[in-house]
Amino acid sequence: MFKILKNVLFNSLRNKVMIGYTFILFILSWGIIYLQGDIEKSVASLLSVVLLLIPLVSIIIATINYYNSQEFIELLMTHPIKRRTIFLAHYLGIAWVLALTFLVGVGLPLLIAGGFDISVMYLLATGFLLTFIFTGLAFLASVFSKDKARGIGLSLILWFYFSIVYDAVVMSALVYLSDYPLEKTLMFMTALNPVDLSRIIILLNLDISALMGYTGALYKKFFGSSEGIIYSFGFLFLWVIIPVWKATKKFIKKDF
Amino acid sequence: MLQINNLNKTYGKIAALKELNIAFNLGEIITIVGPNGSGKTTLLKSILGLVIPDSGTISIDNKSIKDEWQYRAKIGYMPQINRYPENLKVKELFTMMRDIRTDCNTYDNELFETYKIKEIYDKTLGSLSGGMKQKVSAALAFLFSPIIIIIDEPTAGLDPVSSQHLKDKILKEKANGKLILITTHIMDDIDELADKIVFIVDGVLRFNDTKEALKNNTQMPTTGKALTALMEKEYV
Structure with missing residues (x-):
């Protein structure tokens, strides 16, 4: 497992796309921090980067990488190595490179710029987990698709x-059902989407959450508490594990 | 040694293998022949565990290979289409494979030397020609001293000299008591190598015996003519 992982990591880290992407992210973040001048505001601005760009880039790069590694995967499969090991080593390799x-x-x-600010920590933790989640979803989409174009689609x-x-x-559900008390349902529904879950974790640990009115207060009461944080990170971990587990199961039974 | 019982495999609606029963022993060269799309590669890939059969068993030394992976240490495989990571250098490929195969410490470097793989060590696999890739592939198939060697269409892209080297190596390994499975369309190769001919049409085993038996059955003077007769008879 470790040897294959080492090879995947080594080959991906040499990739010019990855180096370029890191550089762009760095410039972008640096620019935002420089323009905002305040770390809390920078975190709020970087939120959109983390919630839109990180999942998008992770899922696309991981899908392309899966198809590009197919030759290597097939070569390894004719040797005495478990299919599960081959698959998980590839997943972990790509996920770690993207996370790095x-x-x-x-x-x-x-x-x-800001040192170990608590909101920075939440941003980095959720971004890190989102990378693993969307890499997992990419691998899930890839094992279920016949060719590269479909996989990327x-x-x-x-x-x-x-x-x-x-x-x-x-x-739209909120608008149509605004006469009913939906706060609890809504809180549960956010758990079904890792992006929403991450957004709430970060927002509610910034001061601006005071501006979100009654629902915001309820959210803050729950997600701001340590119990809520454990609950939401627990769900994020489930979002990491379930797609990868499902993809591995499919991969083991696949014909090559 | 290698035993296949009631093997079935379908791709969607197309049946690739139908109730296949066959057994192979060490010290034999088996050539698997049949028209395109007859299930030859599917059979080889099932033995390798690349393709998972719908039903039936494959066992090596009386042990089923289903959900197993250690048994692949016994097999060397040279595929029909050589697909390698494009950016990887030849040297990196060999270092990596030796690094991964911790189970093996006796390397068979004969083909590696004959094909002078060291001279192309710094080239990337993507820049190699089809024939060069086949040489890399052949060297890799024999490298870990397997006792079963599976070769899918070996000599199609090789030049005559390299092709002869490969055939000599195959005969040598047979003398060393190994089992070699080859699919091929080239009659000369069959004539030179085959101990037994296995003939598959549409996933059904039609013939499994020696060259001499084939010639006697079809009343033909050469293996080539005998096979052609067999194929034509099957089609009518």
């Missing part, structure tokens, strides 16, 4: 669903 680019590109400027649809469609559905 995020930590260097976004984390480093924030830590230099399915990955984009997944991203689109979690980033935009899901919110639209929840919003």
